[in-house]
Amino acid sequence: MIAPLVTGLAVFYLWPVFQTGYYSFTTWGPFGGSEFTGLANYVALFEDDELLRAVKNTLVYSAIVVAGIPLAIVVAALLNQRNLRGVGVYRALYFLPVVTMPAAIAMVWKWLYNGDHGLINHVLSFVGIPGQNWASDSRFALYAIAVIAVWMTVGYNMVIFLAGLQAIPKELYEAAEIDGASKIRQFRSITLPLLTPSIFFVAVLTVIASLQAFDVLYMILGPTNPATVESRTIVYLFYEKAFMENDKGAAAAMACVLLVFMMAITAVQFRLQKRWVHYV
Amino acid sequence: MVRAEAESPRPVPEPRATARPRHFVTHTVLIAGAIAMMTPFVWQVLTAVRTKADSESVPPKLLPEHWQFSNFTKIFTEIPFGEQFLNSVLLTTGRTVAQVVLCSMAGYAFARLRFPGRNVIFVLLLSVLMIPSQLILLPQYQIMMDLGWLNTIQALIVPGMFSAFGTFLMRQFFAGIPVELEEAARLDGCNPWQTFWLVMAPLAKPGMVALAILTIIWSWNDLLWPLVVNNDPKLMPLSAGLAFLQGAHEVNNDLPLMMAGSLLASLPMIIAFVVLQKRFIQGIAMSGLKG
Numbered sequence: 001m002i003a004p005l006v007t008g009l010a011v012f013y014l015w016p017v018f019q020t021g022y023y024s025f026t027t028w029g030p031f032g033g034s035e036f037t038g039l040a041n042y043v044a045l046f047e048d049d050e051l052l053r054a055v056k057n058t059l060v061y062s063a064i065v066v067a068g069i070p071l072a073i074v075v076a077a078l079l080n081q082r083n084l085r086g087v088g089v090y091r092a093l094y095f096l097p098v099v100t101m102p103a104a105i106a107m108v109w110k111w112l113y114n115g116d117h118g119l120i121n122h123v124l125s126f127v128g129i130p131g132q133n134w135a136s137d138s139r140f141a142l143y144a145i146a147v148i149a150v151w152m153t154v155g156y157n158m159v160i161f162l163a164g165l166q167a168i169p170k171e172l173y174e175a176a177e178i179d180g181a182s183k184i185r186q187f188r189s190i191t192l193p194l195l196t197p198s199i200f201f202v203a204v205l206t207v208i209a210s211l212q213a214f215d216v217l218y219m220i221l222g223p224t225n226p227a228t229v230e231s232r233t234i235v236y237l238f239y240e241k242a243f244m245e246n247d248k249g250a251a252a253a254m255a256c257v258l259l260v261f262m263m264a265i266t267a268v269q270f271r272l273q274k275r276w277v278h279y280v
Numbered sequence: 281m282v283r284a285e286a287e288s289p290r291p292v293p294e295p296r297a298t299a300r301p302r303h304f305v306t307h308t309v310l311i312a313g314a315i316a317m318m319t320p321f322v323w324q325v326l327t328a329v330r331t332k333a334d335s336e337s338v339p340p341k342l343l344p345e346h347w348q349f350s351n352f353t354k355i356f357t358e359i360p361f362g363e364q365f366l367n368s369v370l371l372t373t374g375r376t377v378a379q380v381v382l383c384s385m386a387g388y389a390f391a392r393l394r395f396p397g398r399n400v401i402f403v404l405l406l407s408v409l410m411i412p413s414q415l416i417l418l419p420q421y422q423i424m425m426d427l428g429w430l431n432t433i434q435a436l437i438v439p440g441m442f443s444a445f446g447t448f449l450m451r452q453f454f455a456g457i458p459v460e461l462e463e464a465a466r467l468d469g470c471n472p473w474q475t476f477w478l479v480m481a482p483l484a485k486p487g488m489v490a491l492a493i494l495t496i497i498w499s500w501n502d503l504l505w506p507l508v509v510n511n512d513p514k515l516m517p518l519s520a521g522l523a524f525l526q527g528a529h530e531v532n533n534d535l536p537l538m539m540a541g542s543l544l545a546s547l548p549m550i551i552a553f554v555v556l557q558k559r560f561i562q563g564i565a566m567s568g569l570k571g
Contacts, residue, residue, distance in 0.1 A: 001393065001472070005386040006401060008442030013408045016419030023418060075313060078306050085303075092557055093314045096321070098564060099553045101501045103522040104542035108324045111535055119323055122340050151317070159565050212412050215503045219523060224530060238414055243508060248418055255415045262412060 023252035034249065041253035050237065051254065055261070058233040061146045062210040068150030069202055072157030077191060079158070080165040091162075095155035102152070106219030109148045110135050135220050138230035145231075148216050153209075157202050164198030165191065196277040204269050211262050214239065234258050328352070328539040335535045351540035358537060359528070360514045361544070364521035368545075371436040371506070371517050372499040378441035379495050380488050387450025388476050388484075392462065408444040417508060424509050435509040436517060440499060446491050449566065453487030454480060493556070493563040500549055518545040 024041055026034040045051045075094060079087050097105060112119050113134035121131030134144040168191065176186045214235050221228040221236060223244070232240070234254060242251035327335055328351055330344040337345075355361045389395070390402055420439055429435040457480065465479040481488075506520040513524050525541050553560050 001389040001476070002386040002395075002401070005382040005442055005447060006405075008382070008439075009405065009408055009444055012420055012423070012439040012442060013411060013416055013444065014404065016416035016423075017411060019419035019422070020415055071313075075310070078310055081303070081306060083303075084306065086307075088557075090310050090314060091561070092554070093317050095561060096550065096553065097317065099497055099549045099560065101519055101522070101542075101546040101549065103501070103503050103519045104546040105320070107522060107526060107538055107542045108320045111327065111539065112320060112323060114535075117336050117338065117340055117535075119319075119340060125339075151320075154317070156564065159561055163565060208412075212414065214414075215501075215519075218503070218507075219526065222527070235414055239504075242418055252418055255412075255418070259412060259415050 020252045020255055023249055024256050026249045026252075028246065028248045037249070041249045042257075045250065045253055045257065051234075051257070053230070054232055054234045054237045057142055057231060058211060058235075058261075061142055061149070061213065061233055062207055064143065064146035065149045065153065065210045066203060066206050068154065069157060069199065069206060071150065072154050072202070073161055073195065073199070075154065076158045076161035076165055077187060080162060091155075091158070094158055097152045098155045102215035103219055105148065105152060106216040109144075109151075109216075110220050113144055136225050136227050138227040141221070141225070141227035141231040145216055145220055148220075149210065149213060152216075153206065157206070160202055161195065161198055164195050168194045193278045197279055200269075200273050200277045204266060207265055207269065208262060211235075211258065211265070234261070324539045324543055327536055328543050330536045332534050332536055348536070351536045352544065354537060355525075355541045355544065359521055359525050359541070361518075361521065361541065363514050364516055364518050365544075367433065367436065367515060368500060368517040368519070370433055371440075371502075372496055374433075374437035375440040375499045376492050376495040378437075379443050379446045380492050382441065383443055383446035383450045383491060384481060384484060384488060385476065386447045387452075388454045388480055390447065390451045391454035392459075392480075393472060405444050405447060409448060413504065417504070420505075421508055429509070431510050431512045431515050433515065436506055436515075440502070440505070443495070445567075446495065449491055450484065450487055453484050457483050489559060490563040490566050493560055494567050496552070497549060497560075497564070521545070 023034075025036060025038055027037045027040060028034045075090075078084075079090060115121065115131060115133030115136070118131075118134070120134065124131065132140060134140045172190050172194075173186055176190060181189065212235055213233065217233060217236050218239065221231060228236075235258065238251050238254045238258065241247045241254060326342070326344060329347050329349060331346060331348050334341070334345045334348075390398065390405075423439075424430055424435045429438075461479060461483070462475055465475045470478065500517075501519060502517075503519040503523065506517050507523060510516050510520065513521065516524060522538075522542055522545055525538060529538060
């Protein structure tokens with residue numbers, strides 16, 4: 001009963017992990033064929049500042065997406081009030097980007113960010129902010145893409161936070177009301193502490209997802225975008241090495257670096273959770 | 281949000297201040313946010329029905345000068361949009377049907393059956409759950425190449441038929457079904473297969489629906505894998521087709537055409553979401569495990 005699934009997973013998922021590990025110690029010729037070259041790929045990666053910049057970009061990108069989590073908390077808290085009308089409509093509108101094809105979303109935002117005819121520059125001109133090529137200027141591109149990621153994930157995080165909020169006992173708020181605590185005070189002293197398990201969960205997922213983000217980055221950057229060299233992340237660089245430059249050994253090494261990086265950050269998050277997450 | 285408010289196509293409706301004055305601020309904030317969420321979609325639609333010249337007017341006009349719907353037909357001749365749509369349907373159906381069947385079977389076995397090596401295999405399964413897709417992309421590509429499957433439909437479907445996440449989801453679901461029902465079936469003389477198909481599988485339907493919804497969304501929207509294995513535009517699904525469309529129009533930048541394409545490509549999931557909203561949100565809320 002498990003045979004078909006286990007075979008499939010072993011062939012397409014588990015075995016490839018070891019193969020990638022092996023690839024990372026090999027160098028691939030331009031016409032196929034590879035030879036074992038030990039740590040050469042890793043040495044080359046760490047000597048080149050390409051990877052270093054990609055690591056930095058990945059961290060900046062992830063930090064911005066994580067910084068967007070409070071938006072979802074605010075939306076969820078607002079939606080969680082008693083007798084609020086239109087909750088279903090709001091929830092659907094905020095959630096819509098979660099189900100929309102990321103490739104399509106990237107195209108739309110690239111158009112919004114367009115330097116010559118983009119809507120965003122037009123709106124900014126009303127408040128006197130000069131227009132920019134948001135998506136193709138290396139000063140802005142990475143941040144512009146991270147903003148899209150925040151926009152795309154608000155709805156998902158909101159749903160998780162709503163579930164977390166509904167699990168908080170109503171009596172706590174009633175007691176606080178009797179004690180004369182204001183709404184803001186209730187939010188700070190009851191809602192936030194009791195929501196920390198959900199916040200932790202969302203933070204871990206957000207970090208894992210942003211470290212692996214690809215679709216929107218690929219659609220907005222790309223070989224002809226002048227911002228690409230300065231803005232690419234680890235995964236983008238991996239794709240470039242593997243499938244554009246056909247340097248599969250270096251790409252494999254990069255994938256291994258990504259894995260170690262991901263595990264390290266997740267481990268740190270689990271370490272730190274004792275300091276701020278309250279489990280009931 | 282300020283930006284979105286200024287660009288609102290409609291005046292912001294006032295909440296009923298008389299009935300519930302205390303929610304006034306809440307609604308103001310939520311509506312401002314909703315406008316920020318909707319503006320890209322609205323602008324996508326409004327651009328898709330323009331002429332190219334109209335899309336490039338400075339300053340941009342809110343409504344199109346001439347409503348032009350020909351972009352939606354032009355997309356079918358500019359790129360093989362029809363074929364790509366069909367590929368997306370095949371990819372999504374193939375992966376989803378296979379995952380629901382295979383993951384349910386395995387999930388049931390892990391939840392209820394005893395067999396040698398069960399725990400070891402289950403731990404391996406959980407470790408597969410944590411593998412980032414980039415880590416296995418190169419060997420997966422190599423397998424497809426060795427099989428001669430590059431630029432085929434089966435390359436799009438086959439690796440996505442197996443899911444550690446789906447198995448884990450179904451295992452949790454089966455574990456929550458009362459054992460008594462199963463024992464009754466066994467006493468009536470059912471073997472494990474019959475118990476699974478006749479008794480347990482129908483009971484696990486809600487779990488299967490959740491898994492199916494998640495697989496449909498992920499498959500329909502998947503970009504990286506199709507991009508890697510199929511570079512013939514006729515064999516791409518819509519996601520990769522959009523990347524191809526964007527690349528092909530890099531120079532002349534026909535934005536109405538691109539917006540029409542991106543709208544048509546994302547519309548099936550949007551419609552499905554609007555129709556099955558509750559199930560979608562519940563299903564996706566269960567997806568937390570997927571990295």
